[in-house]
Amino acid sequence: MTLLELRNVRKAYAGVEVLHGVDLTGDRGEVIGVVGANGAGKSTLIKILAGAETMSAGELLIDGSPTAAGSPHDAHEHGIRTVYQELTLAPELTVTENLLLGRFPRKHGLIDWRAAHEQSRTLLDEIGFTTIDPRQRAGRLSVAKQQMVEIAKALVAKPRILVLDEPSAVLAGSDLAALFALVRRLQQQNTLVIYISHRLVEVLDLATQIVVMKDGAVIATTTPDQTDEDELIRLMAGRRLEQIYPDRRDSPAAEPALKAKSLTRGGEFRDVDLTVHKGEIVGLFGLVGSGRTELAHCLFGATRPTGGRIEIGGTPHTFRTPQDAIAAGLALVTEDRKGSGIVPDLTVRENITLTTLYASTRGGLVDRTKQRRAVQGMVDGLDIRPAHCATMPVVRLSGGNQQKAVLAKWLLKQPRVLILDEPTRGVDMATRVAIYRMVDDLARAGVAVLLISSDLTEVLGATDRVLVMREGRIAGELRSEGATEDQVLAYSIGRAA
Structure with missing residues (x-):
């Protein structure tokens, strides 16, 4: 019996459909790599699997039985855990408290902190994240180590289906090697891993099946043996990218x-x-x-x-x-987009103009026409999607489009x-x-x-x-x-x- 199946899944917001009949099938011990450009629908699909969003139409089946994943609790009950690209740890709590929240070992009715820290240490060691101190406050860890704790937190419940959204984006060196070893170990333990990444080399190395999304639909399902990086780029972008990096050989020296x-x-x-x-x-x-x-x-x-x-x-x-x-x-685009790059409750326009409000002000009032013109120029120039996003809350954009909004904010500052x-x-x-x-x-x-x-x-x-x-x-x-x-x-x- 197939572990996970999505049939004709559709999702619409305010009458605008963003997922168009998505089909996806995954079984025990598989690693499904999901790739696609920003705005392809990957984030929406993840939220449906996690129970954070409900589908407008279609079916989600677990072990062949139709399932209503109407909430994160429902998803958890079916053994689905999701590690989002954006960090969700409680920064003032320790690593142990984040990992074992709601699952603390007790002794005489009280939390047994020694046992809790030992349990956390054992978990972190088992999954290869040996450099993290369970007693350290989460907010004081680097972004990379916070990402590792997020993954460890999802594994506490021993999920049957683990969804990883850009898990390697902030990892390098031994931490990256530990992540890859963990994915392969989970595969051997019959866990279904859904691995979303823009690092195509990783997907080709780890995945048993690759799903390519574009404009809210699955446009190809393939395997690493049947494709390569150039072909995946062509499918995602609709064209070939002949030269990724500009030629800098003639860049002039200056002061x-x-x-x-x-x-x-x-x-x-x-x-x-x-x-x-x-x-x-x-x-x-x-x-x-x-x-x-x-x-x-x-x-x-x-x-x-x-x-x-x-x-x-x-x-x-x-x-x-x-x-x-x-x-x-000076301008700084930080690595922690959520924590210090964007203001989630403000619109895209308000975020992009945060550093240039004075330049858009006349007589103490904001020149909205000038502001709109400048922001739309950035939206068009950086291809921030959707094209009419200026008045949307920035948090509604995909992670990649949020990143482009952060870049736009500083580019306006010149x-x-x-x-x-x-x-x-x-x-x-x-x-x-x-x-x-x-x-x-x-x-x-x-x-x-x-x-x-x-x-x-x-x-x-x-x-x-x-x-x-x-x-x-x-x-x-x-x-x-x-x-x-x-x-x-x-x-x-x-x-x-």
Whole structure:
């Protein structure tokens, strides 16, 4: 008997259909890779499986029996657990409290905290997430480690069907290897894994079946043996992407725009020297815990250094707040889109114009016509979907389209220095290409770009130079042209010649 079957599933919002008769079948021990461009309907499909949304028509069958997954509780009862792309942990609670909420071991009527921490430690070790401290407060973990805790939380209930939405987007190195090993182990244990990812190489490596979605419908079902990355891109985008990364070989040298000299922040990074010139794209790579995101926050004034200095255009600056950094011409697209990138309750237009409200104001009043024109230009230019999304709550957009809205917010500000921390996280390949083209255009217009990424191919393909961080220090520097992924990794783990 087939474990999971979706038949002719449809979903409409306010009379507008966004899923058009989706069929999907998965059995025990399978890994179904679901791929598609942003706005293809993947998020809606996930929510229906999770019980967070109800289908407008169609059937969901478990073990051949029609099932009403009308709520998350119903989905849980049928053994379905979902790990969303956006983090849902309670940040003020410890890892143990997040993992065992509602399932605490008790002794004499009270929570047995020693047993609880031991139970959490055992679970984390079993699934390969050995570097996480169960007693640590979740909100103090890196985004990557929070993602790992989200996955562990879903596995506490030993689900029959596990849905993973972009699980690898913030992982790298040993953490990424642990995720892949976990997926293969779950497959051996007869768990059905539904794996949604824009990293097509991962899907081709892990999946037993690949489902391609476009415009709310399944347009192809195939296997890794029957397809390749180029073909999947063609199906998703409706065209071939002949060149993913712009040619940067003729990028001109110019004067320094951003400099850090012996920049230090106790416990996070130390003695960091870096320079990004006008018109240059510099990649910053490092494994989780290397200090790269902490460095970005310090450069942007979100935290203060304990030593060293920052120069913008040759002038020393002391940033006490992000507002100081913005006034000096800096912009930061953070890796934590939900936590610090968007304001979920505001519309797309309100989010995009957050940094430029003053420029749209006349006589103390917002010039709505000017604002609408500027926002629609960004929506069209970055292909934020749906095209009429300006008045929609930004939280209603797919993750990739939310990311593009964050980018639009800073592009309107026309920064001198643009810091991008994981800018293509959760973004489909066609949109990635558009972002790389946009970053290249900005650099050619004189903007200095610091691109932080855990994607080795991206950090080499989209940049002029690469800096590698390890244990809070710059461990190496390479010209992107001619450098290899092995060389970058060797610096990141301390094994460079």
